[in-house]
Amino acid sequence: MKLIAYNCRSDERVYFEKFAKQYGVDLTLTREAPTAETVSAAEGCPCISIITTPMTRELLQMYYDVGVRFISTRSIGYDHIDRKAAQEIGMRIGNVSYAPESVADYTIMLALMATRKIKKIVLRSEAQDFSLAGVRGTELHNLTVGIIGTGRIGGVVAQRFAAFGCRVIAYDLHQNDSLKGFVEYVPLPRLFAESDLITLHMPATKENYHIINAEAIAAMKDGVYLINTARGSLIDTQALMDGVESGKIGGAALDVIENESGLYYNNLKNEILTNRERAVLKSYPNVIVLPHTAFYTDQAVSDMVKHSMESCLLFTEGKKNPWQIV
Template sequence: MKIVAFEVRNDELNEFELMKNKYGLTIKTIPDVLTAENIKEVDGYDAISILGRSIMKKEMLDLLKNKNIKYIATRTIGCDHIDLEYAERIGIKVCNSRYEPNGVADFTVMLMLLTIRKYKPVLWRQNVNDYSLSGLMGKEMRNLTVGIMGTGRIGAMVIKELSGFGCEILAYDIYHDKEVEKFAKYVDIDTLYKRCDMISIHMPLLVSTRNIINDDAISKMKDGVILINSARAELMDMQAIIKNVESEKIGAVGLDVFENEEFIYHINRKTDIIKNRDMAYLRQFPNVVMTPHMAFYTDLGIKGMVDCAIEGILKFKELERKGKL
């Protein structure tokens, strides 16, 4: 089996080497995004692995099909950068990665604590030797009602971690998880909006969930509600977020993801002109905490992403050998 991996960061190289030796594979690693300009890199290979900046829509998928690529493994949980329906139609199999939810859950709880304890303005002040307390009074988690939208592996882990703080936890999902019910109460979405002091979103990005946090949803929430998103940026209508931060309907926001973050996040852009006005505008508010899509970024997270991608490709190959694919 010959695999070429694109968008490979230095922190992934060792794990790719371990997987190559473990399974006796040929793996070529390339730091660049896969595009039509460097498609020749896949010549002679059976499968590719990518991250989220390699956009696999119809034209690119056709190019890969013509190069006899059978399998695509994205080292991300989300697959919205791949046209899955068209890939299936032309016979290219696609798998995503699955890694332990603890790292993202930890990071989500950190964003919650940073917002309720107003750490951003605290950091600003102490950098100029201002140690005053005015305007910095925070809240205690145990006194809050926290809503979790989406109780898959990550949402469920966030709920489990939050249970130790003693807060009331409400959950919303079309599927109810008996393990989640040990720590949280499932309610309908309008009840969650109405009752929660803080809401964290952990849904996949689907047609039905795109911009689920919008003006109408926010209007049903408490004044001063705190919103957390470490899932997908497009789950939130960013114009609605900005407007409601300005009006102070939203009390604070913690974001690890942002619309049109591609080719900004995970790159050194400190001497560049960055063309994302919403990002530049929103991050200047003292009650908005933004991090560069790094909730996944732990040693175990990286190991899981690489291992899952390679093992997914090998599973496809095995199913094909058995005539089950």
């Protein structure tokens, strides 16, 4: 099989080369993104591997026209791909899976940072302000944690919080039977009303767009903590900012934000950023904003490359593909 991997980072290269040799893949690696200017590089490739470049109808059609029939995104999320257009064009789409512990551990880290008010402590320490006023934390075992989405990642997150002694409640359209010994599934309004800390673990879809909005925040406990390591579009940013400024939200830790496409994974230290909401969120002493790195471990990167390549091979061989979504 001939395969081109776009947006190949230097840390991915060793894994691409390893698995290409293992599977006998004729591999081309490029740092370039899949665009109208780079589409010709995919000629002769039935499949391409991408990361999070937006794949519009026009771009999907261009790749289809040069012979590409399957696109594998090296990510769990696939909201950057126009799936409706792909279906109509005849382009097949796949995502990947990776060790859920990477995001789960990061989620716990963010929860601890938020509830122990680490941002305030670090900022004060840098200015040699070692006073205690305003930095008293909360212990996890005293909290009711609400988990929205209990798939592979959310399930491990539930286990982690239960190990801390938290009461864990959850909402998911498809309940995870393996969690029912220590997780109580509840309706979403009840989760909002009872949770001291809420963490999100679901893909971005039209149905759950802004699942955390002004109405949802109003239904939450005063001083609630919000953690998001899933997708930025799950939270209405303006409603979040209003909640922080009113004191309704006691703290937030965000690995993802709305409109982050084209922002992260680039060195932009001398650039003017156009995401004003990010600047406002970062200005709050009780809000942590990190650059979508919850997934980023050696195991996860290896898994993403391996599964992307395996997914392409399964497609070309006409075999059942557990990662195919369109």
